[in-house]
Amino acid sequence: MLELIIKTIWLLLPAYIPNNFAVIFGGGKPLDLGKHFIDGKRILGDGKTIRGFVAGVLGGIFTAHIQLIIEKSFSLSVYSSLDYASFLQLVFLLSFGAMLGDSIGSFIKRRFGVERGGKFPILDQLTFLIIAYILASRCSAFYKLFTLDVIITGIVITPLLHLTINVLAYKLGLKDVWW
Numbered sequence: 001m002l003e004l005i006i007k008t009i010w011l012l013l014p015a016y017i018p019n020n021f022a023v024i025f026g027g028g029k030p031l032d033l034g035k036h037f038i039d040g041k042r043i044l045g046d047g048k049t050i051r052g053f054v055a056g057v058l059g060g061i062f063t064a065h066i067q068l069i070i071e072k073s074f075s076l077s078v079y080s081s082l083d084y085a086s087f088l089q090l091v092f093l094l095s096f097g098a099m100l101g102d103s104i105g106s107f108i109k110r111r112f113g114v115e116r117g118g119k120f121p122i123l124d125q126l127t128f129l130i131i132a133y134i135l136a137s138r139c140s141a142f143y144k145l146f147t148l149d150v151i152i153t154g155i156v157i158t159p160l161l162h163l164t165i166n167v168l169a170y171k172l173g174l175k176d177v178w179w
């Protein structure tokens, strides 16, 4: 059980990390170029920037390479069981899917009239994961590592992880709300 959870987190790091890179390196021109949708509201809003998107994707791919180095130095074989081309394709799709899903989440939030930064439980925590899964499932390497138990564990633990980390950050005084 614990092993499955740890394996799942490890496999999902290239999808988890992009948003953190987007937060750190984001800014500048918004992805929607400031444009409004037919409902008169912003397509995505100022929280989704081109720089954040690109930094997020690169950050996820970077993280995966660090994982490859860690696996090799501890003789572990998760991502390192793949040939390099399949590895690169898979982690790109996970990272890109995470950022695309994050943007789709914002698109849906705007349609529901939720302002930038406003919370939308479950959607905020799962859209990126679902889209990452969908894109990554286009490559055969996905099925080698993401078995059904891993996929399901990911869906269950991601909102819980999110909540745990936010409560921790709140207790540590890094955030002013606990959600």
Ligand code: CTP
Residues within 6 Å of the ligand: 019, 022, 023, 024, 025, 026, 027, 044, 045, 046, 047, 048, 049, 050, 051, 052, 053, 099, 102, 105, 106, 109, 115, 116, 117, 118
């Ligand atoms: N960010 C960015 N570009 C992205 C994604 C995120 O620049 N493609 C940065 C923005 O500064 C954003 C922050 O990371 O405010 C936090 O990301 P997120 O919580 O996803 O955005 P929100 O501001 O909450 O906006 P939304 O309501 O649209 O999710």
Ligand code: MG
Residues within 6 Å of the ligand: 117, 118
């Ligand atoms: Mg947010």
